[in-house]
Amino acid sequence: MRGAKLLEAQLPALAEKRGRRKLTTRIIFSVQALRIQFDNRSVIHNLSSTWVPFHEIQDESQMETLSMSNSENQQIVLASRPIGAPTPDNFRFETQPIPAPVQGQMLLRTIYLSLDPYMRGRMSEAPSYAPPVAIGDVMVGSTVSQVEISHHPDFAAGDMVLSQSGWQDYAVSDGKGVFRLGAQMKHPSYALGVLGMPGFTAYMGLLEIGQPVAGETVVVAAATGAVGSVVGQIAKLKGSHVVGIAGGERKCRSAVEYLGFDACIDHQDPALKGLLAQACPKGIDVYFENVGGAVFEAVLPLLNTRSRIPLCGLIAHYNDREAPQGGDRTAQVMGTFLKRRVRVQGFIIFDDYGSHFGEFQKQMSEWFTAGKIKYREDIVEGLERAPDAFIGLLQGKNFGKLVVQVGAAIK
Numbered sequence: 001m002r003g004a005k006l007l008e009a010q011l012p013a014l015a016e017k018r019g020r021r022k023l024t025t026r027i028i029f030s031v032q033a034l035r036i037q038f039d040n041r042s043v044i045h046n047l048s049s050t051w052v053p054f055h056e057i058q059d060e061s062q063m064e065t066l067s068m069s070n071s072e073n074q075q076i077v078l079a080s081r082p083i084g085a086p087t088p089d090n091f092r093f094e095t096q097p098i099p100a101p102v103q104g105q106m107l108l109r110t111i112y113l114s115l116d117p118y119m120r121g122r123m124s125e126a127p128s129y130a131p132p133v134a135i136g137d138v139m140v141g142s143t144v145s146q147v148e149i150s151h152h153p154d155f156a157a158g159d160m161v162l163s164q165s166g167w168q169d170y171a172v173s174d175g176k177g178v179f180r181l182g183a184q185m186k187h188p189s190y191a192l193g194v195l196g197m198p199g200f201t202a203y204m205g206l207l208e209i210g211q212p213v214a215g216e217t218v219v220v221a222a223a224t225g226a227v228g229s230v231v232g233q234i235a236k237l238k239g240s241h242v243v244g245i246a247g248g249e250r251k252c253r254s255a256v257e258y259l260g261f262d263a264c265i266d267h268q269d270p271a272l273k274g275l276l277a278q279a280c281p282k283g284i285d286v287y288f289e290n291v292g293g294a295v296f297e298a299v300l301p302l303l304n305t306r307s308r309i310p311l312c313g314l315i316a317h318y319n320d321r322e323a324p325q326g327g328d329r330t331a332q333v334m335g336t337f338l339k340r341r342v343r344v345q346g347f348i349i350f351d352d353y354g355s356h357f358g359e360f361q362k363q364m365s366e367w368f369t370a371g372k373i374k375y376r377e378d379i380v381e382g383l384e385r386a387p388d389a390f391i392g393l394l395q396g397k398n399f400g401k402l403v404v405q406v407g408a409a410i411k
């Protein structure tokens with residue numbers, strides 16, 4: 001019972017360290033183990049003679065004893081492939097022992113998990129640029145993780161890293177594709193958004209393919225999202241007239257008042273076509289395509305001669321079960337591209353522009369530090385909430401870059 005008393009005294013500090021807003025002070029004893037329950041999540045520790053709180057862990061060997069003793073690895077695996085929109089049944093929550101790293105490996109604990117639209121493609125077997133997640137496998141995803149145990153020469157316990165750990169608490173890595181984040185990074189989760197893949201996508205797609213010129217009109221869809229918000233702000237920095245398209249009044253207001261766009265049109269408004277035409281009196285020179293569907297239909301007649309379309313994503317179609325109803329519109333669409341000499345270029349960010357990542361990081365860090373780029377995150381707490389949050393992303397429920405807080409870093 002001495003251990004319990006000590007623990008109760010330490011729980012508020014422990015909760016704060018783990019970044020939990022609410023703490024359910026439920027302590028469950030078994031013969032040898034103690035489970036501390038935070039919200040719906042739990043951490044289990046052996047009741048050994050001394051209790052070492054997380055924030056007092058001094059060295060790797062203590063950490064190793066704690067983490068390898070009795071804890072579990074919570075995972076979310078692909079249970080089945082969606083037909084149409086994903087449902088919670090397509091995911092399964094599993095608990096596995098924490099994997100043990102061998103020489104040359106390290107144990108990573110997930111702090112932030114990025115949720116991104118491309119994951120819908122990985123749930124499907126349809127041919128794509130990357131292989132699908134197998135049924136029963138952990139869902140893929142980029143993470144900001146903390147090195148908990150290192151048997152790797154290039155990484156030390158406590159390092160914050162960018163990795164591909166997926167939808168789980170822990171992963172073992174041999175260091176391939178893992179990047180150390182600067183210790184001074186105030187918001188490590190930004191490495192999953194404005195300073196990472198989505199920001200890079202916006203930067204390269206707009207500047208390499210869109211090539212906006214001062215005074216031109218740039219239209220971007222999914223305008224308040226991870227990619228779109230950065231596209232519009234870079235276009236403003238280049239002197240363009242920027243019109244966003246977003247879902248709902250709240251997002252549209254934010255695009256103008258917070259992100260600094262010239263206008264934003266709600267794609268849920270039945271008058272979308274007319275409103276977009278009013279907002280683009282000189283037509284559209286660059287359309288950054290994130291969406292497709294009705295938004296693309298509204299854009300098509302407004303495209304100027306020699307306009308450019310960075311074809312980044314088509315999220316309105318990711319849940320399609322069959323070809324859209326109605327006549328074949330290919331001739332009209334291609335005819336417009338031909339007559340107006342539109343340049344349309346699809347791209348997969350790291351496949352096509354990976355070598356430019358350093359240049360992007362330098363420029364974006366400068367803009368960001370100077371306050372020229374604003375950034376909004378939508379943080380969901382708890383790995384168990386990832387499936388619902390992801391389903392919501394495909395329905396426009398996120399407002400800003402969607403990130404799951406899985407754990408908290410130990411300072």
Ligand code: NDP
Pocket residue numbers: 116117118197198201222223224225226227228245246247248251267290291293295311312313314315316317347348349350393394395396397398399400401402
């Ligand atoms: P977002 O943060 O923008 O979230 C997705 C947004 O898409 C939703 O919030 C919603 O915004 C919008 N949306 C969803 N369904 C629809 C619909 N039916 N019609 C119109 N809008 C819809 O995601 P990202 O910024 O991460 O991604 C944006 C796009 O960029 C995606 O298509 C993604 O696949 C693509 N992408 C492509 C990459 C590449 O290498 N080519 C790399 C990264 C992303 P709202 O409520 O405003 O409509």
